Amino acid sequence: MPLIKVITGFFRLIRLPNLIFIALTQFLLQSCIYEPLYRPFVTIDDTRRFGFLLVASILIAAAGYIINDYFDIDIDQINKPSRLVIGKLISKRGSIFLHFAFNVAGLVFTYLAIRSIQQIYLVFLNLGVVVLLWFYSVRYKKTLLVGNIIISFLVAWVIIIFFLSKMDPIQLLRGADKSQSIFYQLTILYAGFAFLATFIRELIKDVEDQEGDRRHGCKTLPIMWGAALTRTFIASWVVILAVLVIFVMVYLLQLKMRIAFVYSFLLVLIPIFSILKNLTKASTSEDFGKLSAQMKWLLLAGIISMIFFYSR
Numbered sequence: 001m002p003l004i005k006v007i008t009g010f011f012r013l014i015r016l017p018n019l020i021f022i023a024l025t026q027f028l029l030q031s032c033i034y035e036p037l038y039r040p041f042v043t044i045d046d047t048r049r050f051g052f053l054l055v056a057s058i059l060i061a062a063a064g065y066i067i068n069d070y071f072d073i074d075i076d077q078i079n080k081p082s083r084l085v086i087g088k089l090i091s092k093r094g095s096i097f098l099h100f101a102f103n104v105a106g107l108v109f110t111y112l113a114i115r116s117i118q119q120i121y122l123v124f125l126n127l128g129v130v131v132l133l134w135f136y137s138v139r140y141k142k143t144l145l146v147g148n149i150i151i152s153f154l155v156a157w158v159i160i161i162f163f164l165s166k167m168d169p170i171q172l173l174r175g176a177d178k179s180q181s182i183f184y185q186l187t188i189l190y191a192g193f194a195f196l197a198t199f200i201r202e203l204i205k206d207v208e209d210q211e212g213d214r215r216h217g218c219k220t221l222p223i224m225w226g227a228a229l230t231r232t233f234i235a236s237w238v239v240i241l242a243v244l245v246i247f248v249m250v251y252l253l254q255l256k257m258r259i260a261f262v263y264s265f266l267l268v269l270i271p272i273f274s275i276l277k278n279l280t281k282a283s284t285s286e287d288f289g290k291l292s293a294q295m296k297w298l299l300l301a302g303i304i305s306m307i308f309f310y311s312r
Helices: 003-013 016-037 044-071 073-079 092-113 121-138 146-166 169-174 178-208 210-215 221-225 227-254 258-281 285-309
Strands: none
Touching: 003 044, 016 044, 016 146, 016 178, 016 285, 044 073, 044 092, 044 121, 044 146, 092 121, 121 146, 146 178, 178 210, 178 221, 178 227, 178 285, 210 221, 221 227, 227 258, 258 285
């Protein structure tokens, strides 16, 4: 088998674009939000620890994608046979080894990222993520809404773990200075946006993949409720996301961040309304596949908006 084909398959297995998105998210958090807020206190050591945390996040996410595909072989043979990797380009035993090695390495890098032994809880929190990803792949992804919520939380976790790595629990309880308050508010804003956007995308993907899911006993929303009711449910969450974005845009105007306001209007709010419009007309698996791609670009646009806080 050509080496280039195996490498390409490996990158597809670990969802390389998604890992790049994780790296971009944490890089923007560090360079555009944290460093401007805490510039006098950012040391070389802090940057080094951030690098370790970023690597840990990528490795644990990659391990999650591997184990997910491992348990999804039968479903993927129906939903996307041409993109099958495990059992075709990489053996099942090899995929389990990669899953184990990536998780161990991810936890080691999490340990290297902590500032003191008081932050050892970060290692246990990421261990909890590893366990959650396993149970998601084995059981919860087939359960009504539970799998969608877990994946949405794990995407938001990329932002939350960054915040926790910078703040000790005692600092959070004290909640003293202005910088910490802004950091906390922006963390909630972006984690909430990531959660909602991912939740909507996961629901859309369930409609797209319902044929293979139905054959393997999955209890996803479109299978249990039907496509019409699921479409209405998705639309309601898209409207909620739009309302929240509008509130943020009003806040941007109050801060006189006009360029950020225009960016949010053109690249976040208008695409949300476009998705809502296309959702009402979607009927085929291909239609929902396009909507899923639109949601991915929307999430990316939202995360990139961090650059507007760099000079604040």
